[in-house]
Amino acid sequence: MNHFLNRIAKDLTNKNLERYWPNFELVAYALYDKNSVFLFNHPRYNQVPLKTYKILKWDKQFVGNTLILFDGYPTAIADMELYDDYEGLFSILVHELFHGNQYIKEEKRFPDEILGITYPLTKENVEIRNRERKNLYNALLETHISKKKHYLKKFISLHSNEVSVDKIFMWYDIIVKAFDLSIYIFIQEYHKNTQEQLNAQKELINELSxxxxxxxxxxxxxxxxxxxxxxxxxxxxxxxxxxxxxxxxxxxxxxxxxxxxxxxxxxxxxxxxxxxxxxxxxxxxxxxxxxxxxxxxxxxxxxxxxxxxxxxxxxxxxxxx
The missing domain is CATH 3.30.750.24 (STAS domain)
Structure with missing residues (x-):
C-alpha cells in the first residue's frame, strides 16, 4: 500500500478542491496501518514539503476513518489496510478532509460528523460510528420508502435520548451530499486510471504488431x-x-x-x-x-x-x- 502515499500527496496537491467546496482549506491528513502513521501537511512538521510525509509510530489515536485533533490540529485519517484499491482510499480521505475544512471554518452544523473530536476514541465508539454510517448509507441507496424509513429509525435508535428528528433529517441531507461527492471523485479517479491502462495497452499492442x-x-x-x-x-x-x-x-x-x-x-x-x-x-x-x-x-x-x-x-x- 505504500505506493499509494506519493500518489495521494500528488493528487491532493494538484487537484483544485475548490471546485467542490469554495475557499477549501486543506488540513493535515494521515494514512496509517497497524505499525506506522504517514502524516502530511501538519504544522508541527512544517519543514516537511507538502508532497512528502513524516513517518510516526502508530498509537491509539489512529482508529477508523475520521477526523481527529492530532497535536492540537485537525487531521483527517484513513486506514490503508481497509482498501485494496486506490480510488476507495482516496475517496474516503477526501471525505474526511471535507470535515476538516468544516472544522477549520467553524461550521457548527456538522459537529457530529467529526468522530475523533465529538466522541472519545474508543473501540466501542468506533463500532457505533460504523453502525451509524451503515444505516445512513443503506437509507441513502434504498429506493423503497418503507425500507428507507426502517434504516433511518435504526440510526435514530442509536441516539434516541440525545438527537431530535429534525437533526436526524439534517444529517441525512448532509450524508446524501457527502456520498454524492465521494462517488463523483471515485468515478473520476476510476475513469482516469482506466483510460491510462487503455492507452498503455494500445501502445503495447501497436509495438507488438x-x-x-x-x-x-x-x-x-x-x-x-x-x-x-x-x-x-x-x-x-x-x-x-x-x-x-x-x-x-x-x-x-x-x-x-x-x-x-x-x-x-x-x-x-x-x-x-x-x-x-x-x-x-x-x-x-x-x-x-x-x-x-x-x-x-x-x-x-x-x-x-x-x-x-x-x-x-x-x-x-x-x-x-
Missing part, C-alpha cells in the same frame, strides 16, 4: 498484422524510422501476409512509409502479397510500380542476398 526484427547483414523484417488505420499507421511510420535508424538497417522487408484486406488509404500509408525509409537510405521490399490482395489492388487502381514486390518473404530475402 509492428516490430522491426533484425535478420542479418543489416537486413530487417517488418511484419504487418491486421488493419492499418490512421493512428496505427502514424505509429508504424515513427517507430519504423526510429528503429531502422538506430539499428543501421539498409534493407527492410515489409511483409503483408498478416494484412487481411487493403484499400486506397492503407496503400497510401504503405507508400508514405516506403518514401520516408528511402529518404534515410533504407531500401524496401514488399512481400507476402496474397492473390486476393493483388486482385483488390488492381480493382482499386493501386499502382505498386515504384516499389519492389514479391509473393513471399523467402523470395524477398533471396533477392537481397
Amino acid at each position: 509492428s516490430p522491426v526484427i533484425m535478420l542479418q547483414n543489416k537486413v530487417a523484417l517488418l511484419p504487418l498484422v491486421g488493419d492499418i488505420g490512421t493512428v496505427k499507421s502514424q505509429f508504424i511510420l515513427e517507430n519504423t524510422l526510429q528503429q531502422c535508424s538506430e539499428k543501421g538497417v539498409e534493407h527492410l522487408c515489409i511483409d503483408l501476409l498478416g494484412v487481411a484486406t487493403i484499400d486506397t488509404m492503407m496503400a497510401q500509408e504503405i507508400f508514405n512509409l516506403v518514401k520516408a525509409l528511402r529518404l534515410i537510405g533504407v531500401q524496401t521490399i514488399l512481400s507476402g502479397i496474397r492473390p486476393e490482395i493483388s486482385q483488390t489492388a488492381i480493382r482499386l487502381g493501386l499502382s505498386f510500380e515504384h516499389v519492389k514486390t514479391t509473393s513471399s518473404l523467402a523470395q524477398a530475402l533471396n533477392s537481397i542476398s
